[in-house]
Amino acid sequence: MRHCLALLLCLVSALNGSARAQSNLTINGVTYLYCAVEGQFCSFTGTEQVVFGTTTPSLMYDINGPFTNGVQCLNGVVSQRDPAHGYQKSCWYGSTSTTTPPPASGAWTQCATENGLCSFSGTMQVLYGGSTTANNVTRTFTNSVSCSNAAFGEDPDPGVLKSCWIQSSSTTSPPPTTAGSISCSAPTVASGGTANGLITADTPSSDRTRLFAEGTAFNVSFVTAAPAADTVAWSMQDQLGNIKGSGTFPVASGVQTSTLSCKANVAGYFAITGTLAHAGGTLPQAGTRPAGIATFGILPNVSAFIPAVTYAHLEQHRFGMQGFNDVGPMLTDLGIWQNIDNRQLSWMEPNGPNTWTPSLSDLDPFYTNGQIMRLLRLDGIPAWASPTGAYQDDAYAPTNLSYYQGYMARVGTDTAAIRKAYFPNQQNDYFQVTWEPQWADSAANFVAMYAAVYTGLHSTDPNAVVMGTTNVFPAHCVTACTQGYLQTYVPLGLGNYLDGVTTHSYYNAGTYPAHPPEQYDTDPDPANAANALDQQIRALRAEMQSFKPNMRLWSTELGISYDAGAAYGPTYPPANELYGQAAVALRAHLIILGEGAQVTYFFFGSDFPDVVGEGTFFDLTHPQGEAGSPNISPKPVALAAAALTHVIDGTQTLGRLRGLPTMVYGYVFQQLGGGKVITAMWTHNNSVWPTSAGIYSPTYSISYPLTVDAPGTSGNVTVVDMMGNPTTMAYTNGMVKLTLTESPVYVVSSNASVMQANVIAPVGYTGQ
Numbered sequence: 001m002r003h004c005l006a007l008l009l010c011l012v013s014a015l016n017g018s019a020r021a022q023s024n025l026t027i028n029g030v031t032y033l034y035c036a037v038e039g040q041f042c043s044f045t046g047t048e049q050v051v052f053g054t055t056t057p058s059l060m061y062d063i064n065g066p067f068t069n070g071v072q073c074l075n076g077v078v079s080q081r082d083p084a085h086g087y088q089k090s091c092w093y094g095s096t097s098t099t100t101p102p103p104a105s106g107a108w109t110q111c112a113t114e115n116g117l118c119s120f121s122g123t124m125q126v127l128y129g130g131s132t133t134a135n136n137v138t139r140t141f142t143n144s145v146s147c148s149n150a151a152f153g154e155d156p157d158p159g160v161l162k163s164c165w166i167q168s169s170s171t172t173s174p175p176p177t178t179a180g181s182i183s184c185s186a187p188t189v190a191s192g193g194t195a196n197g198l199i200t201a202d203t204p205s206s207d208r209t210r211l212f213a214e215g216t217a218f219n220v221s222f223v224t225a226a227p228a229a230d231t232v233a234w235s236m237q238d239q240l241g242n243i244k245g246s247g248t249f250p251v252a253s254g255v256q257t258s259t260l261s262c263k264a265n266v267a268g269y270f271a272i273t274g275t276l277a278h279a280g281g282t283l284p285q286a287g288t289r290p291a292g293i294a295t296f297g298i299l300p301n302v303s304a305f306i307p308a309v310t311y312a313h314l315e316q317h318r319f320g321m322q323g324f325n326d327v328g329p330m331l332t333d334l335g336i337w338q339n340i341d342n343r344q345l346s347w348m349e350p351n352g353p354n355t356w357t358p359s360l361s362d363l364d365p366f367y368t369n370g371q372i373m374r375l376l377r378l379d380g381i382p383a384w385a386s387p388t389g390a391y392q393d394d395a396y397a398p399t400n401l402s403y404y405q406g407y408m409a410r411v412g413t414d415t416a417a418i419r420k421a422y423f424p425n426q427q428n429d430y431f432q433v434t435w436e437p438q439w440a441d442s443a444a445n446f447v448a449m450y451a452a453v454y455t456g457l458h459s460t461d462p463n464a465v466v467m468g469t470t471n472v473f474p475a476h477c478v479t480a481c482t483q484g485y486l487q488t489y490v491p492l493g494l495g496n497y498l499d500g501v502t503t504h505s506y507y508n509a510g511t512y513p514a515h516p517p518e519q520y521d522t523d524p525d526p527a528n529a530a531n532a533l534d535q536q537i538r539a540l541r542a543e544m545q546s547f548k549p550n551m552r553l554w555s556t557e558l559g560i561s562y563d564a565g566a567a568y569g570p571t572y573p574p575a576n577e578l579y580g581q582a583a584v585a586l587r588a589h590l591i592i593l594g595e596g597a598q599v600t601y602f603f604f605g606s607d608f609p610d611v612v613g614e615g616t617f618f619d620l621t622h623p624q625g626e627a628g629s630p631n632i633s634p635k636p637v638a639l640a641a642a643a644l645t646h647v648i649d650g651t652q653t654l655g656r657l658r659g660l661p662t663m664v665y666g667y668v669f670q671q672l673g674g675g676k677v678i679t680a681m682w683t684h685n686n687s688v689w690p691t692s693a694g695i696y697s698p699t700y701s702i703s704y705p706l707t708v709d710a711p712g713t714s715g716n717v718t719v720v721d722m723m724g725n726p727t728t729m730a731y732t733n734g735m736v737k738l739t740l741t742e743s744p745v746y747v748v749s750s751n752a753s754v755m756q757a758n759v760i761a762p763v764g765y766t767g768q
Helices: 328-334 365-369 401-422 443-460 482-492 533-547 575-594 636-648 752-756
Strands: 003-005 025-027 030-037 047-054 059-068 090-095 108-113 117-129 136-146 163-167 182-184 188-191 199-202 211-213 217-226 230-237 243-251 254-264 268-276 294-299 319-322 338-342 373-377 429-432 464-469 500-504 552-558 599-603 617-619 632-634 651-657 664-671 677-683 702-707 715-720 726-731 735-740 745-749
Touching: 025 059, 108 117, 182 243, 199 268, 199 294, 217 230, 217 243, 217 268, 243 254, 243 268, 268 575, 268 636, 294 632, 294 636, 319 552, 328 636, 365 401, 373 401, 401 429, 401 443, 443 464, 443 482, 464 482, 464 552, 482 500, 482 533, 500 533, 533 552, 533 575, 552 575, 575 599, 575 636, 575 651, 575 664, 575 677, 632 636, 636 677, 651 677, 651 752, 664 702, 664 752, 677 702, 677 735, 677 752, 715 735, 726 735, 735 745
Parallel strands: 211 294, 319 338, 319 599, 338 373, 373 429, 429 464, 464 500, 500 552, 552 599
Antiparallel strands: 003 059, 025 030, 030 090, 047 059, 047 090, 108 163, 117 136, 117 163, 182 254, 188 254, 199 217, 217 254, 230 243, 230 268, 268 294, 617 632, 651 664, 664 677, 677 745, 702 735, 715 726, 715 745
C-alpha cells in the first residue's frame, strides 16, 4: 500500500531533498536503517522488515517482509508494487517485532493502513487507531471505509500512523491481480545512441504504435550515459502498479544502447521504469508523458475463449474512433472499424459553388482497401455560402438551400459509387448532418436544412442513412442535448428527415475520473439522478421511439480527460489518474452500448492542447500535445479500449441485468449468430471514487452471484479482466460468485436463454 505522510512525523533527521537521501527513517515510532538505493542489495543480518520507497517529493513507501539476511532493493523483489511510480527509490530495514502496527488481538484482522481503503463485504464494525488495545474508536460501515480521521470523525491517536481492523471472521477483498508476466533476455549492447539525461527507455515498433501481440517478441531499448560503470535496474508494471517484469544489467561508462528482447504472456498497459544503481537518474519526460516511465501495450488474444464471428455486413461492427484517420495499423490493433470522413460543403467547395465534381479519385486512398467504414460529416458551411459571411458549422443554415440540396445530391452520387467500388460488404452510407449545434438561426431553417440534406442524398443514394442532431449531451436539457433538440424540432417536421440518431455522449460538464458516468445514479433528487449516463441514454432511446420506432442510435464521440485543473508536466499524470481515466472510459462506453446504441466512438487519438489528457495516447514530442502527432505511446485507456473491442465487437446487446443492487452494473451481450454470451459487470461507489485521500480505488469490492446457467447445473465460465486477461471460474447451482470492483470484468458463458430471461432490453434497439 502507498502512504504519503507528513515528513515531520516520519524522518529522524532533516533530509537534503535528494531522491537518494541516505538518512534513517522513523515510522510509527520504529527506526529503519538505510541500506541501499534502488537496484542495490539491502544487506543485514537476521530477519527484518524492509521499507521500500522515496522521501521526495513526499514520503511514499510500503513495508514488506520479513526477509532474512538481506534482499535486492528492486521492484518485483522487495515489493510487488511500485510505491513511488516514476521516482528513484531506496530501502531501509528494521526489526520485525516493531515495524508493523501493533499486533491485532484474536478478534481483529488488519484491513488497511491510514489513508488506505478498508474493503469488505456487508455491514460490520471497523476499529481505527494506533492499536487494537488502546487509542482507537469503532464505527459501523457497509462494504468499505476510508481508513482516515475524516471517515471516523476524530483522531484517536494523534501523531501516530493508524490502521483499520475488522472482525477476524470477516473476509477482506484482496487487491485485484492478473496472472502472467513479461520475461526479457540479457541485453545486446551497442556503443552510442541518443542520450537524454542518464537513462532513457523505449519500445520501438515499425508501425509506430508501441503495441505488440501477446506472446510475440518485442524489443526494449535503454540508452544510458553513465559517468562510470553502473547497473541498470528496471521494471515493468501494469495499470495498478503490479510488477510484471523486472531485472538488472551492467552498463559501461559513456553512451551505450542496451536492447532486451522480451515476451509477454499477459495483456494490457505497461509502464517501464529504470534507474542507474549508483548514478541515479530516471526516465525523462517526453511530451505529455511524465518523467519516470516509458509505456507500451500488449494486445489481448481472446480467440481461445471468444470464437470469431461472421459479419454479414460491415456496419455490424460496433466501434469507431476519432483521431487516428489514415493510421491503419493503429485502428486495426485497437479493433476500430469506422471513423469520420469529410464531405462538408466547406471541405469540398471552400472557395465557390460548383467547383467539385464527384469522382472515385476524391476518396482518401486509406479507405480503398474497404476495411474502415466511413461516417460522412456534413456540417461545415464556407464563407461564400454562409449568412454571416464567415465559415460556420453549428449555428446557421446556408443561404441557398436549393443549392445545398443539389450539392447533397452530388454527395449521394459520390458515396454510392464509392460504396459500390470499395465497400461491397457495406449495406448503407451513413451521414451526420450537424455537429454539436448551437442554433441561432430560425427553427424553420433548422428543419429546412435537414430536409435539403435528406432530399438531396436520397435522390441519388437510396441507401443513404441521414442522422443527427449530434448534440454534446444525450438527454435532459434543451439547448445542448440531442433529446432536447428532438423535442424542439420533431414537432416541426424534423422526424421526416431522420433515418437514425447520432449523439455525443458527454454526460457532465467535464467528463473525467472524478466525474464518473454513474455519479448521479444514487442522488435522491430525481432531477439530478436523471443526469447519470445510463438514464440519459434511456431517455434518448425513449424519445426516439416516440416519433420513429427502432431507429439506429450511434454515439459518435465521448472522451475522458484528466481531472479538472490538470496540466501536463514532469510529475503529472500520476499512475492512479491514468487508471481512473481508463476505468471511467471503459464503464461509459459499456453503458452506451448496453443501453441500446449500436455504435460508440472513442475520443481522441493522441493528447492535444484544448482538453488536457483527453487523448488515449501520450504525445511524446509536444509538451502540450498536438492532434495527429506520429510519435506516441499508449495510456491504460488505450489498452482498456482494445480489450473492450476484442471482447464486445461482434455482439448484439441483450440488455441490462434485472434486479441489480444499488451501484452494481451489468450488461449482457451475445455474439452474432447465437454464439457466446458476454456479461460486463462492475460496481461503483462515489465514496471511493475518489477516496478521502484522493485515490481512485482499484480494490473496493463487493460480492455478486451472477446466474449463468440453469438451477442445479455446474461448470466453468471465463472471467476476463479490463485488459483482456482470462481466468477460469467454476459455478455451482447455475451461479458464479464474482468479486466486482470499479474495473469492469467480462463473464463469458453459453446459456443464452437463461441470460435473456434476466435482462431488460433497451427500448427501440433491434440489433446490429
